[in-house]
Amino acid sequence: MRIAYLLTQDRGGPVDVTVRLATTLAASGEAEVRVFGPAPARDGELIEGLHEPVTVAGKTDLKAGRWARDALRAWQPDVVHAQDRRAGLVSAGLRLRHKVVQTYHGVPDDVSEAWFRGAAGAEGPSRYTRTVLAADASVARFVHRTVVPAPAMGEFLQRRLRVPAHRLAHIDNCVALPEPCPPTGPVRRLLFVGLLVERKGLATLLDALPGVLPPGGSLTVVGDGPLRVSLEEHARRVLPGRVDFLGFRSDVPAQLRRHDALVLPSHLEQQPLVVAEAMAAGKPVVATDTGGVADMLSDPATLAAPGDVEGLAVCLKALFDDPAPGRAGAALAARARELFAPEVCARRHLALYREILADA
Secondary structure, eight states, rough: OOOEEOOOOOHHHHHHHHHHHHHHHHTTOOOEEEEEEEEEEEGGGGGGTTEEEEEEEOOOOOHHHHHHHHHHHHHHOOOOOOHHHHHHHHHHHOOOOOOOEOOOOOOOOOOOHHHHHHHHTOOOOOOOHHHHHHHHHHHHHHHSSEESSSSSHHHHHHHSSSGGGGGGGEOOOOOOOOOOOOOOOSSEEEEEEEESSGGGGGHHHHHHSSSTTTTTOEEEEEBBOHHHHHHHHHHHHHHHTTTTEEEEOOOOOHHHHSSSSEOOOSSSOSSHHHHHHHHHHOOEEEEEEEHHHHHHHOGGGEEETOOOOOOHHHHHHHHHHHTHHHHHHHHHHHHHHHHOOOOOOHHHHHHHHHHHHOOO
């Protein structure tokens, strides 16, 4: 079986998942794999020999889209798997000659958790975002399957975008599984990883920490984005000298090892890879109850409502007060191996590909 993965970006969750999935499938010997797209900013060496450079800089770059489709056709794959929104648009044009799968990793930034969940009276997104979602709905109806890493996303696609259930498949993301290193004492070194945009909720975290961050406690921020300057100023006001901004880093697993716990206060997520990575490393996690995060952690005591400063502060205080957080970390590491092992992810994708090919 020949599997072609298409990417149009060089970093982020879709890229990390694709690298792990492609590498694991290639090593299994059960499929011939090639990744078409820009060189990954993180772990690109893992797909050396499997990578073919392809660049599609924008949705309106029709020439680049045709070039990408030509490169895919020339390799003659049995299945084309698009791993980001732009890749899905490009790959949809291959459906008549190839089996096409896409993974739907997330919705646009101005979709609220309430509207995502279908809450009555929830304010909807902008007209532009509704246009993007209409295009997503069209692609999801046209390709052979859409993979969703979280059941909540499948429910959204059925409820809001009217995608038929038989065109959806739930497969959890995959991450590298390092040797777990749970904290050996009380949590004092917090880590945040994410884009510095409003949706990731870092401002909520900065407002929640004063009054609960214990002596010697600190927060490290890994990530970059348009709000970095304003968030750094905010941190200097509310937690002077206790927040370190590192910018974009390709060594997130190493950063997790150096810290005691992860906090992710996002306003909306699906199945965030950094939570899965923290679990695999044996680190306790405090997060917001959004998307599929509750399914990942299975502990409501570690979850706050999105945007709830006081609720997040309660969860953080409980984390800091826990005299033996390593127990929770070890339990999360075991759960990560059940849910997010690359071999499990690869096996489930292979089963999906075979099902689609058998349908032919």
